[in-house]
Amino acid sequence: MTNATPREDWFASAGGPLRGELQVPGDKSVSHRAIMLAALADGTSRIEGFLEGEDTRATAAIFERMGVRIEVPEASTRVVHGVGIDGLQAASSALDCGNAGTGMRLLAGLLSGQRFDSVLTGDGSLSRRPMRRVLDPLARMGASIAAHDGFPPLKIAGAQALRGISYSSEIASAQVKSAVLLAGLYAKGDTEVREPHPTRDYTERMLRAFGWPIEFSPGVARLRGGHRLRATDVSVPADFSSAAFFLVAASVIPGSDIVLRGVGMNPRRTGLLRVLRAMGAHVDIEAMGEQGGEAVADLHVRHAPLHGIDVPVDAVPDMIDEFPALFVAAACASGATRVRGAAELRVKESDRIATMSCGLRSMGIAVEETEDGATIHGGALHGGHVVSHGDHRVAMAFAIAGQVSSGEVQICDTANVATSFPAFDQLARSAGFALRAD
Ligand SMILES: O=C(O)C1=C[C@@H](OP(=O)(O)O)[C@@H](O)[C@H](O)C1
C-alpha cells in the first residue's frame, strides 16, 4: 500500500442544487477501534457498517497478519474471530498503516504490550507525522519504541513490563489518549489520562462494550490492566466527518435541500454543526436515536446565506477534521471568518492551514494565515488549479468549492479520498455535484 496509490485528478464546476437522501459511509474512528478490540476479544464479533476505506482496511490487514481471522461476508461487514488479549502472533515483516495516523498511534500503544517485536510503517504523508506525542507517555509506561527523530517507522520492542501511569496530555488528542489506554490494558496497575479539552471517547465506550472495566467522564479516563475483552457486535454509525462535506455543500449551493441519514452525533464530533449554525446555516436534527451505544440522527440541510464568525476556540477539538470544509463555508460567507487555536491542523495528512489557504487564494479568496489558524474573507470564487497534497479532506473540500465557482477547478491528486470516503465522487454526483474524475 505504501506510496502505491495512483494519482487522480478531479474537475469540479458549478452544479447543484443538491437534492435527495444520502447515506455516507461508516465512521472511521469507530471502525479502527472495532477491529482492534474485536481482534483482542474472546469469541467472535460482527461489525456492521464498517468503513471500507483504505485506512481501516489497513488496520484490519495488520491484525490478519498477526493471526486474526477476519471474514467479509459482504461489503461493510466484518466477522472477527478474536484471539484473546494475549493471542496475537508476531508478523513476519513490517506492518503498513498506510495513510492512517489513527491506526499507527493506537497500534503503537497496543503493540507495546505484546510479547513480540513489531515495526509500524506508513505512506509518505504518515511518515512525516509526529509520533513523539505517543512515544513519550508510552516510554513512561516502560515501552521501548525506536523512531528516527520521533517520526515513523516505529520499531516496537516486545516483552516489556509496562506499568500504569497518570498522564496529563498537553494536546487534546483522542489518538494520544487511546494509545495510552490501549497500552494500559497490558500494564500493571492503574492507567489514567487527563486531557486539556475532552476528545472523542470511542475507545472508552468500546472498551466498556467489550466488557473491560473503565471509568471515564469528559476529559478523564481510567482503567486497570489484567482483565479480558468479551466479543460483542458493533454497529458503526455514518461518519459525521464525511457528512460534513454535504452539510457545507448543501448550505452554500443555492436551492439545495438534502437529508443525511443515520449520522453519528457524538458531541465530541459535532463542533462543525454548532459553528455552521452560528454562521446562519439551516440544519435540522431529525430522528435523533441510538445505534450501537452512539447517538445518531438524520440531518436535514437547506441552503442558507452564511456570514463569517470568530470560530470559538473551544469548538476546535470537536471539529478537528472539519476545517477543510469549514474554510470553504467561510469562503462562501459574507465577511470574515477567524480560526484560532487550531495549530494541530498543521500536522494532519497535510498542513491543512497552508493547503487550504493556498488553494482558496488561487480561486480568488483573500486568506491571511497565522501559526494556529487563518482569517478567511468571503468572496467570489473563480476556477483554477488546486493541489490536495494527497490529503483526502482537502480534495473533498475543493470539490465543494468548485460547485460555487465561476469556472472549472482542477483538483490534483485526489486518490487518497479512498482512505476515508471511497466513492465520494459518485455519491456527490448522485446528489447533484458537477464533478468528473480523470
Ligand atoms: O482518535 C481518532 O480516531 C482521531 C482523532 C483525531 O486526531 P488527533 O487525536 O490527532 O486529534 C482525528 O483528527 C482523527 O481523524 C481521528
Ligand SMILES: C=C(OP(=O)(O)O)C(=O)O
Ligand atoms: C486526521 C485524520 O486522520 P488520521 O489522523 O487517522 O490520519 C483525518 O481523517 O482527517
